[in-house]
Amino acid sequence: MKSVDAHLAEILATVRPLAPLELELERALGATLAEDVIAPVPLPPFDNSAMDGYAVRAADLAEVPATLPVIDDVAAGSDQLRAVGPGHAVRIMTGAPVPAGADTVVPVEWTDGGTVTVTIQRSAPEGNAIRRAGEDVNAGEVVLEQGTVIGPAQLGIIAGVGRRRVLARPLPRVVVLSTGAELAEPGTPLQPGQIWDSNSFALTAAVRAAGGEGFRAPTVGDDPGAFIDQLDAQLLRADAVITSGGVSMGAYEPVKEALSPLGTVRFEKVAMQPGMPQGFGVVGEDQVPIFALPGNPVSSFVSFMLFVRPALRKMRGLEAGPPRTETAYVVGPLKSPAGRRSFLRGVLDEDGTVTPVRGQGSHQLAALATANALIVVPEDVTEVPAGTAVEVIPL
Ligand SMILES: Nc1nc2c(c(=O)[nH]1)N[C@H]1C(S)=C(S)[C@@H](COP(=O)(O)OP(=O)(O)OC[C@H]3O[C@@H](n4cnc5c(N)ncnc54)[C@H](O)[C@@H]3O)O[C@H]1N2
Numbered sequence: 001m002k003s004v005d006a007h008l009a010e011i012l013a014t015v016r017p018l019a020p021l022e023l024e025l026e027r028a029l030g031a032t033l034a035e036d037v038i039a040p041v042p043l044p045p046f047d048n049s050a051m052d053g054y055a056v057r058a059a060d061l062a063e064v065p066a067t068l069p070v071i072d073d074v075a076a077g078s079d080q081l082r083a084v085g086p087g088h089a090v091r092i093m094t095g096a097p098v099p100a101g102a103d104t105v106v107p108v109e110w111t112d113g114g115t116v117t118v119t120i121q122r123s124a125p126e127g128n129a130i131r132r133a134g135e136d137v138n139a140g141e142v143v144l145e146q147g148t149v150i151g152p153a154q155l156g157i158i159a160g161v162g163r164r165r166v167l168a169r170p171l172p173r174v175v176v177l178s179t180g181a182e183l184a185e186p187g188t189p190l191q192p193g194q195i196w197d198s199n200s201f202a203l204t205a206a207v208r209a210a211g212g213e214g215f216r217a218p219t220v221g222d223d224p225g226a227f228i229d230q231l232d233a234q235l236l237r238a239d240a241v242i243t244s245g246g247v248s249m250g251a252y253e254p255v256k257e258a259l260s261p262l263g264t265v266r267f268e269k270v271a272m273q274p275g276m277p278q279g280f281g282v283v284g285e286d287q288v289p290i291f292a293l294p295g296n297p298v299s300s301f302v303s304f305m306l307f308v309r310p311a312l313r314k315m316r317g318l319e320a321g322p323p324r325t326e327t328a329y330v331v332g333p334l335k336s337p338a339g340r341r342s343f344l345r346g347v348l349d350e351d352g353t354v355t356p357v358r359g360q361g362s363h364q365l366a367a368l369a370t371a372n373a374l375i376v377v378p379e380d381v382t383e384v385p386a387g388t389a390v391e392v393i394p395l
């Protein structure tokens with residue numbers, strides 16, 4: 001059987017980072033910067049007031065209370081500014097440019113709020129409540145380096161330096177396609193022999209959680225022709241495809257039957273539990289990577305975490321490798337099949353212990369939904385006594 005590590009290595013050697021595009025800001029959340037973003041001007045661009053109040057000369061407040069004539073009113077956005085001469089005050093709002101001559105701002109709370117004259121009760125040191133040009137960023141400074149994932153704050157500063165578009169690797173578009181004649185759409189009644197399709201929802205959500213754009217394609221039955229037709233239709237919008245089901249040894253395995261003859265997708269047994277039957281390769285003119293995951297719900301989910309998530313990181317232009325693990329002490333003994341790496345579902349606690357959930361079958365989705373970690377048991381270990389230190393993958 002192929003090892004987990006060899007399978008991941010093959011996948012990572014096949015998938016490529018997506019080409020960078022000029023993305024509109026509205027489409028850039030979650031994308032990976034492919035350029036350094038530079039501030040063309042200082043930020044703030046000009047000295048401005050940090051408070052609503054009065055711009056004055058500090059020297060005029062040597063003795064307080066002081067009453068000064070208010071010679072102008074400056075709102076944020078004002079551009080016609082009168083200079084503040086000795087003994088003068090200008091009413092000023094937060095964000096408005098500080099007029100020439102003024103060297104301090106007195107908050108309105110320290111005054112009588114007058115508009116013709118103002119009486120100021122407290123003196124203010126030079127520079128009070130003034131935000132200097134360039135205090136955040138200097139002109140020419142790099143505000144974000146390439147390789148940064150664009151989150152809300154990063155998007156904010158890209159807009160804040162005046163950019164409308166940015167060169168970035170987009171979110172991989174991943175189509176998720178469930179197969180199985182037994183699948184019913186959630187929200188519709190179950191007929192005899194049917195189950196509700198859960199994998200396509202879980203996997204589409206997993207794509208989104210991993211920084212991709214997930215699209216759930218209409219489910220197909222057990223007919224390889226119908227599967228290929230649906231796949232062809234979906235390839236137009238896919239940087240990668242995930243299928244679930246139809247890859248093992250049965251009589252009706254549409255994914256395997258349809259893709260094997262292409263010669264570009266390999267179906268193998270990987271030495272793991274769950275998730276042993278795996279298909280991976282490329283399809284279509286554009287050689288779109290396809291992950292043919294096993295249908296059991298826990299198996300497809302675990303396969304996603306081990307193989308698809310790292311592949312999506314690589315497509316996003318990020319460092320990619322096996323899932324990060326941490327050490328925990330297992331509560332209760334574990335069993336694992338010889339020669340296969342087990343990924344048991346567990347609850348990782350803050351006290352550094354991990355408790356296996358009840359229900360370790362690869363169909364036991366409800367049990368998976370209570371877990372927050374996968375407990376890794378190496379291939380050569382079949383029994384783990386309670387209290388042993390184990391590696392876990394936080395979910
Ligand atoms: N003779 C053998 N039988 C099986 C083997 C084997 O080696 N020899 N491997 C077993 C293992 S391990 C797995 S995992 C499964 C993988 O089977 P398939 O990928 O072909 O998946 P299906 O047969 O279509 O479905 C398996 C199971 O999962 C349920 N399922 C499928 N799709 C969904 C979905 N979208 N939502 C919810 N549940 C789904 C399906 O009803 C089946 O119960 O094969 C074993 N058999």
Ligand code: MOO
Nearest residue numbers: 274275276299362
């Ligand atoms: O390997 Mo299968 O994934 O046990 O259920």
